[in-house]
Amino acid sequence: xxxxxxxxxxxxxxxxxxxxxxxxxxxxxxxxxxxxxxxxxxxxxxxxxxxxxxxxxxxxxxxxxxxxxxxxxxxxxxxxxxxxxxxxxxxxxxxxxxxxxxxxxxxxxxxxxxxxxxxxxxxxxxxxxxxxxxxxxxxxxxxxxxxxxxxxxxxxxxxxxxxxxxxxxxxxxxxxxxxxxxxxxxxxxxxxxxxxxxxxxxxxxxxxxxxxxxxxxxxxxxxxxxxxxxxxxxxxxxxxxxxxxxxxxxxxxxxxxxxxxxxxxxxxxxxxxxx
Amino acid sequence: xxxxxxxxxxxxxxxxxxxxxxxxxxxxxxxxxxxxxxxxxxxxxxxxxxxxxxxxxxxxxxxxxxxxxxxxxxxxxxxxxxxxxxxxxxxxxxxxxxxxxxxxxxxxxxxxxxxxxxxxxxxxxxxxxxxxxxxxxxxxxxxxxxxxxxxxxxxxxxxxxxxxxxxxxxxxxxxxxxxxxxxxxxxxxxxxxxxxxxxxxxxxxxxxxxxxxxxxxxxxxxxxxxxxxxxxxxxxxxxxxxxxxxxxxxxxxxxxxxxxxxxxxxxxxxxxxxxxxxxxxxxxxxxxxxxxxxxxxxxxxxxxxxxxxxxxxxxxxxxxxxxxxxxxxxxxxxxxxxx
Numbered sequence: 001x002x003x004x005x006x007x008x009x010x011x012x013x014x015x016x017x018x019x020x021x022x023x024x025x026x027x028x029x030x031x032x033x034x035x036x037x038x039x040x041x042x043x044x045x046x047x048x049x050x051x052x053x054x055x056x057x058x059x060x061x062x063x064x065x066x067x068x069x070x071x072x073x074x075x076x077x078x079x080x081x082x083x084x085x086x087x088x089x090x091x092x093x094x095x096x097x098x099x100x101x102x103x104x105x106x107x108x109x110x111x112x113x114x115x116x117x118x119x120x121x122x123x124x125x126x127x128x129x130x131x132x133x134x135x136x137x138x139x140x141x142x143x144x145x146x147x148x149x150x151x152x153x154x155x156x157x158x159x160x161x162x163x164x165x166x167x168x169x170x171x172x173x174x175x176x177x178x179x180x181x182x183x184x185x186x187x188x189x190x191x192x193x194x195x196x197x198x199x200x201x202x203x204x205x206x207x208x209x210x211x212x213x214x215x216x217x218x219x220x221x222x223x224x225x226x227x228x229x230x231x232x233x234x235x236x237x238x239x240x241x242x243x244x245x246x247x248x249x250x251x252x253x254x255x256x257x258x259x260x261x262x263x264x265x266x267x268x269x270x271x272x273x274x275x
Numbered sequence: 276x277x278x279x280x281x282x283x284x285x286x287x288x289x290x291x292x293x294x295x296x297x298x299x300x301x302x303x304x305x306x307x308x309x310x311x312x313x314x315x316x317x318x319x320x321x322x323x324x325x326x327x328x329x330x331x332x333x334x335x336x337x338x339x340x341x342x343x344x345x346x347x348x349x350x351x352x353x354x355x356x357x358x359x360x361x362x363x364x365x366x367x368x369x370x371x372x373x374x375x376x377x378x379x380x381x382x383x384x385x386x387x388x389x390x391x392x393x394x395x396x397x398x399x400x401x402x403x404x405x406x407x408x409x410x411x412x413x414x415x416x417x418x419x420x421x422x423x424x425x426x427x428x429x430x431x432x433x434x435x436x437x438x439x440x441x442x443x444x445x446x447x448x449x450x451x452x453x454x455x456x457x458x459x460x461x462x463x464x465x466x467x468x469x470x471x472x473x474x475x476x477x478x479x480x481x482x483x484x485x486x487x488x489x490x491x492x493x494x495x496x497x498x499x500x501x502x503x504x505x506x507x508x509x510x511x512x513x514x515x516x517x518x519x520x521x522x523x524x525x526x527x528x529x530x531x532x533x534x535x536x537x538x539x540x541x542x543x544x545x546x547x548x549x550x551x552x553x554x555x556x557x558x559x560x561x562x563x564x565x566x567x568x569x570x571x572x573x574x575x576x577x578x579x580x581x582x583x584x585x586x587x588x589x590x591x592x593x594x595x596x597x598x599x600x601x602x603x604x605x606x607x608x609x610x611x612x613x614x
Contacts, residue, residue, distance in 0.1 A: 114545070117546070124298075204433055241439055245439075252430070253431035
């Protein structure tokens with residue numbers, strides 16, 4: 001943690017993420033207005049003291065909607081990546097531990113999943129099921145575990161014949177114990193780094209889906225669908241397009257900076273590059 | 276080398292079967308089917324005509340039978356006809372009994388998406404090699420810092436948002452660039468040169484947006500690769516024997532950094548194809564992405580499955596070509612394969 005504060009990129013990433021977390025948790029108390037309150041007397045007002053980010057085409061306060069929208073991107077990021085990490089770690093651990101034909105089957109399945117254009121797959125499933133936030137999180141999770149599987153498998157393969165593992169095995173440790181007590185804890189670094197970077201891409205995917213109208217549905221606000229609504233008014237209400245895009249940009253930037261910073265800090269292979 | 280090629284080609288068969296299975300069953304996750312959405316547009320559709328439709332497309336048979344019927348057809352490259360009212364063939368043009376030719380939907384859309392992405396790849400290559408080398412040579416000085424910041428922002432910026440802003444700024448406020456489609460009105464009557472200029476102008480925004488993500492990741496890759504290689508012994512040797520720094524950087528270090536890029540390009544194909552959905556929807560370009568998006572909303576099963584399959588096949592071939600290119604370019608790999 002001490003080193004994290006010395007890496008300016010990682011530190012700024014951490015500050016961004018903590019701020020977004022804070023905003024998401026306390027959104028109901030921080031919002032000056034009800035995010036779904038429609039006020040036809042204050043339609044498309046530009047940013048001012050009473051409406052920091054102006055109002056939208058239905059007179060709703062954009063600032064309040066943005067605060068509530070942060071919850072969506074946070075939720076989607078964490079749940080989708082949670083699902084992907086669980087599946088990826090499980091399959092990668094089994095493939096790397098048992099090797100042989102189990103490994104071959106799992107890795108061929110990974111190859112197949114990697115060659116289907118992911119966004120097509122997500123789009124198809126979302127459009128066929130009803131678009132809802134839970135479906136989106138599950139589908140993003142189910143289509144983004146392949147990288148983690150490869151990482152965990154590679155890590156397990158390189159650890160599998162180390163002396164401390166062989167010693168534990170010789171002492172009669174069960175497969176379960178070997179995997180959970182010895183191999184997994186030693187493979188955590190790449191899992192953590194790829195999870196943090198995965199959250200960034202999940203947030204981007206969700207906003208893309210919302211932008212296409214297949215994401216979070218109205219009246220629930222997400223940064224993506226505020227932007228989609230704003231698209232119609234771009235000629236005379238720039239604030240509707242500017243703020244949600246900036247929010248997505250800054251949040252994704254935060255996760256990427258933190259992820260790369262953690263990689264530099266935790267990965268001994270990178271040490272010779274940094275001075 | 277020949278053995279390797281044959282092995283790789285044979286491996287593609289089980290891969291293709293796996294891909295077709297996954298795409299087929301995903302299509303049938305949906306509650307309701309094409310007959311439901313089609314009759315919704317046409318309130319006069321009777322239960323009887325819906326049944327006919329189901330029989331025609333084998334929707335009434337068990338799933339496994341549907342799959343094997345579908346597989347039998349796609350082996351012959353017959354992806355069927357669209358469910359939409361124009362009923363165009365999904366993949367390639369066909370002639371009907373009267374001799375009328377109807378063009379395939381993918382036949383029309385694929386060249387457009389390929390063109391945008393190939394130009395995009397060229398842009399990515401040229402710019403990211405430049406940025407990566409400048410960054411690596413000036414490690415931790417201001418050009419490196421500046422490029423790193425640009426790269427991180429490039430990673431994080433939502434492409435559709437940037438597209439929207441650029442469209443508004445260059446197209447609406449200033450009218451510098453056309454903002455939708457690939458051709459202006461009256462394209463057919465222009466001279467050849469004017470046609471190219473027109474196409475070029477229409478391509479600037481879509482190509483910039485589609486190359487954004489790749490640009491960021493590949494310049495980061497070139498930077499880190501260069502830094503790695505610049506520390507190796509053969510670089511020290513090259514410097515020690517008095518080679519000018521330019522030759523060390525461009526002749527020795529860069530060439531070795533670029534080799535693995537071949538594989539990375541192969542791996543980026545599914546992302547590029549998938550990424551075309553948002554860009555093509557925003558700029559109203561009728562490529563694969565827009566075709567797929569429209570088909571998904573219509574529940575046009577043959578088109579959706581055709582594009583998923585063709586997209587995955589393209590990816591497989593892209594990876595194959597990348598691996599062969601890598602082996603061709605790097606003698607170490609080539610020797611490893613033939614042993």
